[in-house]
Amino acid sequence: MRVGILGTGAMARALGGGWVRAGHEVLVGGRDPERTAALAASTGARPGTLAEAARFGDATLPALPYDAVLPALGSVGPVDSFGGRILIDCTNAVGPGPVLTTGEGPGAARTLAAATGARVVKAFNHVTPAVWSRTPPVFADGPVAVPLCGDDEEALALVSTLAADLGCAPFVAGPLAHADLLEATTAFLIGLWTSGRDPRAMLPPPAALGG
Ligand SMILES: NC(=O)c1ccc[n+]([C@@H]2O[C@H](COP(=O)([O-])OP(=O)(O)OC[C@H]3O[C@@H](n4cnc5c(N)ncnc54)[C@H](OP(=O)(O)O)[C@@H]3O)[C@@H](O)[C@H]2O)c1
Known part of the structure; x- marks a missing residue:
């Protein structure tokens, strides 16, 4: 598969590096050519510009702060020129509190889908690059599960393959509305994590939940 990644930070490194190791062709594009070249050299990805990454291959991962995604795509061309493209949304629009900076309206993924017309799949946002960069991301209970939310079967299948190729256990968690x-x-x-709590402690085994 061929994947374009916007950004040269921690998520770009973790996911892009993993996909290169799995045999995929990855092009990373950042706003800083030196950081882009360094990331490409250390991961085996191809270096490029934001514009090249945005339109490269089968799918695009904007590994950027949420607020930077539409401006970055808009700097490449009209955002609706990404209509139909597979866009993997890993962003967390989360501010201190924590609060969702998208407020009570549609969330990040739905906003990106509405603005671009892209086939958006929400994925990889729920844990840190330290997890995605493990080889493989497997713990005592097995591979890390990756919930995918999207409305397009082909896009969900593609992102599912990318997650499985990292050594994770993807599952479709619902439509993009989810x-x-x-x-x-x-x-x-x-x-919870930043206050030192273990969220797993609040989750009993499903069989214990009763009817
Ligand atoms: N870190 C996590 O734990 C985590 C987990 C899951 C999801 N996420 C999400 O993944 C996305 C990327 O996070 P990250 O941890 O990889 O962040 P990061 O390490 O800070 O990297 C962010 C990247 O975005 C680029 N960037 C920032 N503003 C930009 C702009 N206006 N135009 C173009 N490029 C811009 C930065 O470029 P420069 O280097 O030039 O500044 C950098 O390459 C975020 O949406 C985040 O919420 C993060």
């Missing part, structure tokens, strides 16, 4: 729930859940988890 990305709002995943984004809110992740904000809640961030609050």
Whole structure:
């Protein structure tokens, strides 16, 4: 598969590096050519510009702060020129609190889909690059599960393959509308993790939940 990644930070490194190791062709594009070249050299990805990454291959991962995604795509061309393209949304629009900076309206993934017309799949936002860069991301309970939210079967299948190729266990968690729930859940988890709590402690085995 061929994947374009916008950004040269921690998520670009973790996911891009993993996909290169799995045999995929990855082009990373950042706003700083030196950082882009360094990331490409250390991961085996191809270096490029933001514009090249945005339109490269089968799917685009904007590994950018949420607020930077539409401006970055808009700097490449009209945002609706990404209509139909597979866009993997890993962003967390989360501010201190934590609060969702998207407020009560549509969340990040739905906003990106509405603005671009892209086939957006929400994925990879719920844990940190330290997890995605493990080889493989497997713990005592097995591979890390990756919830995917999206409306397009082909896009969900593609992102599912990319997650499985990292050594994770992807599953379709619902339509894109459910990305709002995943984004809110992740904000809640961030609050627990940053206050030193283990969210797993609040989750009994499903069999214990009764009818
Ligand atoms: N870190 C996490 O734990 C985590 C987990 C899951 C999801 N996410 C999400 O993944 C996305 C990327 O996070 P990250 O941890 O990789 O962040 P990061 O390490 O800070 O990297 C951010 C990247 O975005 C670029 N960037 C920032 N503003 C930009 C702009 N206006 N135009 C173009 N490029 C811009 C930065 O470029 P420069 O280097 O030039 O500044 C950098 O390459 C975010 O949406 C975040 O919420 C993060």
